[in-house]
Amino acid sequence: MNKFPNAFVIILSVILFAWILTYIIPKGNYQRELDTINNRTIVVPDSYERKEAPHLSAFNALLAIPKGIAGRADLMVLILLLGGCFYLIEKTGALNQGLNKLITLLKGKEVFALSIIILLFLTAGATIGLQEEIIAMTPVLLLFGLTLGYNPSTIVTASYGSAVLGAAFSPFNPFGVVIAQKEAELELLSGTEYRLIILLIAAVVWTFYIVRYASKNRVEKAKLELDIEGLTARNKIILALLAFTFSVVTYGLIVLSWGFIEMSACFFGLGLVCGFIAGFDFNKTTEIYIDGFKEMIFACIVIGLANSISIIMSEGFIVDTIVFGLFSPLQNVPPSVSGVLMMISQAILHFPIPSYSGQAILTMPILTPLADLIGLSRQVCVLAYQYGAIMMDIIMPTNGSLMAVLALAGIKYNHWIKYIIKPTLLIMGIAAIAILIAVQFGYE
Template sequence: MKLAFPHLLVILLAFIFVSWLATFVVPSGNFKRGEDQLSGREVVLPGSFETQEKIHLGIDEMFIAIPEGIILGSEILVLILLIGGAFYVVEKTGALQVGVEALITKFRGNTFLLLIFLSLAFSFAGATIAMQEEIIAMTPILLLLSKKLQYDIKSIVGLTLGSSLLGAAFSPINPFNGLLGQKLAQLDVAEGLLYRMVFFGIALAIWTFLMIRKGRSNVKVQEELSFEPSSIGWRNGLILLLSMGGIIVMGWGITQYDWGYNEMSALFFVIGISCGLIGKLGINGTARTYSAGFGELILPGVIVGLARSVYLVLEKGQIIDSIIYALFSPLENLPSQIAVAGLFVSQCLIHIPVPSTSGQNVLTIPLAVPLMDLLGISRQLAVLATQYASNLMDMLSPTNAGMMAIIAAVGVQYNDWIKFIFKTWLVLIGISLISLFIALIWFA
């Protein structure tokens, strides 16, 4: 009998359990922290690692970390429910169906161009605002596009979420990773701009081509979808305008006014209610539809919280700094090429217990910079290695709440997602390593 692959909940609960076991094996320790004068952030002081008395977490503390993690992720949970509920309302008005059909008709005979546009748009969103969790609410659109275009839903996720993460990984202007890393490494934010843009273009072109090709080849049943698109009409047009305008306003608010999850949630709550009333669902009908949308998105929301629980267990056991110290220390006596490759691999591994890209920068850049100085390598390598590793690992790591929630929302098993994306992901890893090796000479 063929065993079923574990459910997403089972996978994350297993990670929580393994993290708890690790607190008994890995020595507890901490780096000292201080304020970085340039960025104003708290950073790790190189050479300050000290072991401390072992902290043993009780099994009760492991279980308590589960609700605590969900509470810590409550802002994202609310964001998923309110934005997702809003798009669910839009879908039930019929406007989404009409809009997607109109879009496909516009590009009829040139689906390839539509998918390229999709990848470009999301890569730009990733490069500028590191879009990830926001895509969770767009899953009804992704599912509809997959059906109408006869493309594997995994490919559509790859061209949206994957392109966004790629954009963040290779972006010269990602404020949550690249620019933050430049500041922490005390580098000019404009340094390496052209270099990054060249590899951004190369990586995006290869990724988009492979995702489009894989999406078509993985569709087993090819059915002809012939339809005459309905007239959009003023009601549907207004609903679509409000929905798409909300995404634009959200990006504007994030970049110009430093909006957080609560501001985004409030914006789409208003949009969702408005769209329901415009779509003639009525007050009660809109409320019932919104509530049904909540039900569809509870699992992705809980997945976010459980991913936080993994980090919480490691933090309580005070072994995160110990893991980082163990990964970085052996690199000091290696040749520069091997040390850079080792730094990249270490950053990939670190991102599993430290799923925050900005958190990983703050934690590891102050440690990687002295290592680069010791080896006579440009500090830019420390920034590039961290940026590439953390964002590309977000495509695979089960502790990345955004990715896990998105594949759950579109009904894709984690193992199926890994099988689909892994070879193409390795291509991106190869591009990253080539970029790092060339950077050794470029920034010498």
């Protein structure tokens, strides 16, 4: 096929497929109750039952699209404001000058530079679950990669892919392992040592694979339009403020429980201040900001459309049926096998549930008593969720962040899958071995 569908067409096709599934898969649901202590809704184990309900009409399926877009409004605001901020900083010349400085320092050390990118995003993924924020950074990352002679696939894997891997294998991802352990009634951050060992192994293998691929697929180095020997005083201040803002945001996420709204406010303010420092008048600053918004619109729509898929499957009452069908057979196999099959089931389930936090809240109350029943430790149950669900963010077309990054990088989805499937299977193999070992030594 010469012309593969773009991200917009792919997600619309998946939306149609999800709607068709609501006519094929039996409807059913688990009972839910309010946890007054934590003020959230939890799933009642062993409460699944078939449900009689009318099929989702074509109009309701269409309604899911604006609902999906509206439902991700906070994330879309972050992408627009963060993207506009980066675009404005780029127009000040600070980024180009900063990149020139980096390129000069890293001349002949391209492998070192690539390894640093991998390490930074692995750390960000492991600590704060960085993912959606990478969308706005992608244009700058691609430019930096091209100046070093690396193609878009290398840079997307080193940044977005590394963040996903870090989040999946993290001992302390607040949106992954912490939520899952809480739902499994485990001590928070327990079992950190083993998770950290597996994270280090996976990170080394991942880094080696990317560096090896990058060395075999170099491209001609791009030259920046702006070629200045040193940074101006104004641009030093701008880059310093950018670094400071990222530090403040990281602190806010970890310590102050910030969300997308607080992050958006920080970067919006940063953009305005940088425009003032660069000597732009207020009118020019806002015009550049608007141009930055335009660059991010497609990525935002992709995010919203991806959210529509889970809405359709939820309103069609088939998500709980899929959960029941995937996990019920596990009680009939040995614990070591069920641990690996649980990981695979979590990976499959991530198609209709692109939010891995939401997946933890849905599945862990169901899997915890099942794990107790078959003699599988709850800690292994959490491992299976981490490795299976979160790692799938690197390939699932229902993940709006992935599709947005690929769209900005100009990478067709079929080309991405052809490239990323090998390292993904390699990492999943490490995850499966880690689960088998954990079962054998009684990981608690």
